[in-house]
Amino acid sequence: MAEPQLAVIVLAAGQGTRMRSRTPKVLHRIGGRSLLEHVLVTAESLAPDRTVVVVRHERDLVAGAVTDAAPRAVVVDQDDVPGTGRAVEMALAELAGFTGDVLVLSGDVPLLDAVTLGDLLAAHRRDGVAATLLSARPDDPTGYGRVVREGDGTVARVVEQKDASRDEAAIAEINAGVYVFQAGPLREHLALVGTANAQGERYLTDVVALLRASRLAVAAASAPDASAALGVNDRVQLSDAAAALNARTVRHWQREGVTVLDPATTWIDVTATLAPDVTVLPNTHILRATAIAEGATVGPDTSLVDCEVGADAVVTRTDATLAVIGAGATVGPFAYLRPGTDLGAQGKIGTFVETKNARIGEASKIPHLSYVGDAEVGVGANVGAGTIVANYDGERKHRTRVGDHVRTGAHNVFVAPVRIGDGAYTGAGTVVRKNVPPGALAVVPGSQRNVEGWVETHRPGSAAAQAAEKAAHGSQEEDG
Ligand code: UD1
Ligand code: CA
Numbered sequence: 001m002a003e004p005q006l007a008v009i010v011l012a013a014g015q016g017t018r019m020r021s022r023t024p025k026v027l028h029r030i031g032g033r034s035l036l037e038h039v040l041v042t043a044e045s046l047a048p049d050r051t052v053v054v055v056r057h058e059r060d061l062v063a064g065a066v067t068d069a070a071p072r073a074v075v076v077d078q079d080d081v082p083g084t085g086r087a088v089e090m091a092l093a094e095l096a097g098f099t100g101d102v103l104v105l106s107g108d109v110p111l112l113d114a115v116t117l118g119d120l121l122a123a124h125r126r127d128g129v130a131a132t133l134l135s136a137r138p139d140d141p142t143g144y145g146r147v148v149r150e151g152d153g154t155v156a157r158v159v160e161q162k163d164a165s166r167d168e169a170a171i172a173e174i175n176a177g178v179y180v181f182q183a184g185p186l187r188e189h190l191a192l193v194g195t196a197n198a199q200g201e202r203y204l205t206d207v208v209a210l211l212r213a214s215r216l217a218v219a220a221a222s223a224p225d226a227s228a229a230l231g232v233n234d235r236v237q238l239s240d241a242a243a244a245l246n247a248r249t250v251r252h253w254q255r256e257g258v259t260v261l262d263p264a265t266t267w268i269d270v271t272a273t274l275a276p277d278v279t280v281l282p283n284t285h286i287l288r289a290t291a292i293a294e295g296a297t298v299g300p301d302t303s304l305v306d307c308e309v310g311a312d313a314v315v316t317r318t319d320a321t322l323a324v325i326g327a328g329a330t331v332g333p334f335a336y337l338r339p340g341t342d343l344g345a346q347g348k349i350g351t352f353v354e355t356k357n358a359r360i361g362e363a364s365k366i367p368h369l370s371y372v373g374d375a376e377v378g379v380g381a382n383v384g385a386g387t388i389v390a391n392y393d394g395e396r397k398h399r400t401r402v403g404d405h406v407r408t409g410a411h412n413v414f415v416a417p418v419r420i421g422d423g424a425y426t427g428a429g430t431v432v433r434k435n436v437p438p439g440a441l442a443v444v445p446g447s448q449r450n451v452e453g454w455v456e457t458h459r460p461g462s463a464a465a466q467a468a469e470k471a472a473h474g475s476q477e478e479d480g
Contacts, residue, residue: 003125004099004100004101004125005049005050005098005099005100005101006046006047006048006049006050006100006101006103006121007048007049007050007051007052007095007098007100007101007102007103007183008043008046008048008050008051008052008102008103008104008105009052009053009054009087009088009091009092009095009102009103009104009105010036010039010040010043010051010052010053010054010073010105010106010107011054011084011087011088011104011105011106011107011177012024012026012036012053012054012055012062012066012107013054013055013056013057013077013078013087014026014056014057014107014108015057016057016108016233018233018234019233019234019235019238020234020235024057024058024061024062025107025108025232025233026039026062026065026107026108027058027061027062027065028232028238030110030238030241030242030245031242031245031246031249031268031269031270032269032270032271032272032287032288033069033269033270033271034065034069035107035108035110035232035241036053036062036065036066036069036107037065037068037069038110038111038112038245038270039105039106039107039109039110039112040053040066040069040070040073041069042105042112042113042114042117043070043103043105043117044070045114045117045118046103046114046117046118046121048103049100050074050095050098051070051072051073051074052073052074052075052076052091052094052095053066053070053073053074053075053076053107054076054077054078054087054088054090054091055075055076055077055078056077056078059077063075074094076090076091076093076094077090078090081202082199082200082201082202083193083195083199083201083202083203083204084106084177084201084202084203084204084205085190085193085201085202085203085204085205085206085207086201086202087204088102088104088186088190088204089190089191089202092183092186092187092190095183098183099183099184100183101121101124101125101180101181101182101183102180102181102182102183102186103117103121103178103179103180104178104179104180104181104204105177105178106177106178106231108177108231108232108233109176109177109178109229109230109231109232110230110232110241110245111227111228111229111230111241111244111245111248112134112176112178112228112229113225113228113248116134116223116224116225116228117178119221120132120134120178120180120221121180123219123221124180124219124221127217127219128217129182129216129217129218129219130181130182130185130186130211130216130217130218131179131180131181131182131185131186131207131208131211131216131218131219132179132180132218132219132220132221133147133155133158133175133176133178133179133208133218133219133220133221134175134176134177134178134179134220134221134222134223134228134229135147135173135174135175135176135220135221135222135223135229136173136174136176136222136223136226136228136229137172137173137174137222137226138174138226138229138230139226141171141172141173141174142161143161143231143233144161144174144175144176144231145158145159145160145161145174145175145177145205146158146159146161146164146168146169146171146173146174146175147171147173147174147175147220148168148171149173149220154217154218155208155212155218155219155220156208156209156212157205157206157208157209157212158175158205158206158208158209159205160197160198160199160203160205162197162198162199163197163198173220173222174229175205176223176228176229176231177229177231178229179204181207185211185214185216186207189207189210189211189214190204190207192210193206193207193210194206227241227244227248230244245270246263246266246267246268247263249268249269249270250263250266250268251263253268253274253278256274256276257275257276257277257278258274258275258276258277258278258279258280259277259278259279259280260280261279261280261281261282261299262281262282262283265282265283265284266280266282266283266284266285266286266299267284267285267286267287268280268285268286268287269286269287269288269290271288271289272286272287272288272289272290272291272292273290273291273292274286274291274292275292275293275294275295275296275311276294277294277295278292278293278294278295278296278297278298279296279297279298280297280298280299281297281298281299281300281302282299282300282301283299283300283301283302284298284299284300284301284302284303284304285302285303285304285305286298286304287303287304287305287306288305288306289306290304290305290306290307290308290309291307291308291309292304292309293308293309293310293311293312293313293327294311294312295311295312296309296310296311296312296313296314296315297313297314297315297316298315299315299316299317300316300317301317302315302316302317302318302319302320302332303318303319303320304318304320304321304323305320305321305322306321306322307320307321307322307323307324307325307337308323308324308325309325310324310325310326310327310328310329310345311327311328312327312328313325313326313327313328313329313330313331314329314330314331315330315331315332316330316331316332316333317332317333317334317335318331318332318333318334318335318336318337319335319336319337320335320336320337320338320341321337321338321339322338322339322340322341323337323338323339323340323341323342323343323355324341324342324343325337325343326342326343326344326345326346326347326362327345327346328345328346329343329344329345329346329347329348329349330347330348330349330350331343331348331349332349332350332351333351334351334352335349335350335351335352335353335354335355336353336354336355337349337354337355338354338355338356338357338373339356339357340356340357340358341355341356341357341358341360342358342359342360343355343360344359344360344361344362344363344364344379345362345363346362346363347360347361347362347363347364347365348364348365348366348367349366350365350366350367350368351367351368351369352368352369352370353366353367353368353369353370353371353372354370354371354372354373355371355372355373356372356373356374357373357374357375358372358373358374358375358376358377359375359376359377360372360376360377361376361377361378361379361380361381361404362379362380363379363380364377364378364379364380364381364382364383365381365382365383366383366387367382367383367385368385368386369385369386370383370385370386370387370388370389371387371388371389372387372389372400373389373391373397374389374391374397374398374399374400374416375389375391375399375400375401375402375414375416376399376400376401376402377402377406378402378403378404378405378406378422379404379405380404380405381402381403381404381405381406381407381408382406382407382408383402383406383408383412384407384408384409384410384411384412384426384428385410385411386410386411386412387408387410387411387412387413387414388412388413388414389413389414389416390413390414390415390416391416397416398416398417399416399417400414400416400417400418400419400420401418401419401420402414402420403419403420403421403422403423403424403438404422404423405422405423406420406421406422406423406424406425407424407425407426408420408425408426408430408432409425409426409427409428409429409430410428410429411428411429412426412428412429412430412431412432413430413431413432414432415431415432415433418432418433418434418435418436419435419436420432420435420436420442421435421436421437421438421439421440422438422439423438423439424436424437424438424439424440424441424442425440425441425442426441426442426443427441427442427443427444429444430442430443430444431444455468456468456469
């Protein structure tokens with residue numbers, strides 16, 4: 001027999017008052033995605049026939065996020081009748097005529113994984129029940145609806161924390177806010193849901209007791225990992241969810257062959273990828289679409305946003321965004337790589353160096369105290385300590401080109417636009433305003449002038465004057 005069709009309804013209309021935020025709750029982010037995006041991505045793993053997302057609070061923002069994450073999803077607006085029951089009712093109106101299974105997900109339950117969800121749906125179909133809800137036994141059940149069971153263990157109803165008696169509040173099994181329903185019975189019984197509760201809302205959870213009153217079976221499947229059921233209502237739960245998700249992500253990469261020294265201070269977005277034998281040192285953030293190749297070492301104290309790190313590269317105490325770091329290259333400690341940095345294989349961006357929109361060729365080095373922006377550096381070049389690229393004339397940015405195997409002296413300024421030819425050298429302290437031909441040595445004219453005796457005349461009696469006098473005396477003795 002063919003499987004029934006599957007429709008997913010995602011509830012995302014609530015205000016999220018307890019977040020105390022300008023941002024709608026479901027758009028708060030953990031692990032590199034909004035709460036809602038996590039839910040939509042997980043829902044997609046079941047390849048549903050229909051997906052409906054219910055919105056109301058900040059509807060345009062939330063609807064935009066839905067379209068970005070799940071273009072095939074249909075957005076439905078909830079009216080001013082509050083409650084999760086009303087939200088599902090409005091989604092069902094969009095699904096008029098649908099007769100399969102309806103999976104209801106909450107936009108604020110982001111850690112639900114595809115396996116738990118798949119198992120829930122399979123159990124529901126196997127048991128042939130009217131509804132199956134996902135339950136869990138978290139360490140602290142406060143705030144969740146509780147699953148009330150009969151003496152024989154069958155599910156009787158769900159009671160909200162605010163409506164619970166003391167005995168009910170003592171129940172450890174909570175409702176995760178994730179359910180599968182047969183469409184027909186759901187539609188029929190939702191219509192019967194009233195508002196006689198502490199919040200005066202139409203609760204979806206009331207459908208459970210109503211189905212039972214019609215002698216229809218309701219099952220509850222317990223999530224093996226209680227974190228999958230974690231609901232985010234405030235910022236404390238937001239950071240709990242972020243930590244739980246991160247722990248899951250770190251464990252995943254450890255099992256794939258990545259060494260993570262300190263999982264608690266290593267943050268990896270779900271969108272990042274790491275190859276085997278990568279080593280991640282403490283206090284490191286690997287964010288967005290960052291990809292780290294085999295054998296690379298990153299950290300400690302490093303943040304990589306949308307970066308590509310080549311095999312065996314070493315990136316230490318670095319902040320980098322939209323940068324490419326070649327194989328075997330070294331970066332840091334204390335480097336700042338801004339967007340458009342592209343460091344070639346075996347290259348080096350060293351200590352207290354900032355780069356932006358700069359292509360640095362294979363085996364080229366910028367070892368110390370430099371700013372290199374809007375520049376191209378050839379292969380095998382060495383940019384001297386303390387070099388600054390003056391790329392901005394106050395109105396426009398200009399490019400600097402440094403050729404292959406160039407050696408520039410310490411404390412140079414390259415005043416863009418300017419070109420330093422292949423194999424050229426520059427002296428220490430050179431302000432390069434004109435192009436340097438290949439193979440030339442550029443130095444600034446004007447030689448050093450020493451004003452003899454200046455200290456004795458202008459700073460008489462100072463420690464410097466005494467030291468100078470002593471040195472002069474000593475050299476006379478040596479001379480004599
Ligand atoms: C809900 C459940 C509770 C469960 C918990 C799990 C109800 C009545 N209670 O409580 O049993 O333990 O989730 O996390 O369902 N929403 C709408 N429209 C509304 C109200 C809410 O779309 O009118 C959405 C919210 O945006 C949210 C989800 O539904 O994504 C849950 O709403 P919330 O107010 O957070 O319910 P809880 O009090 O957490
Ligand atoms: Ca909630």
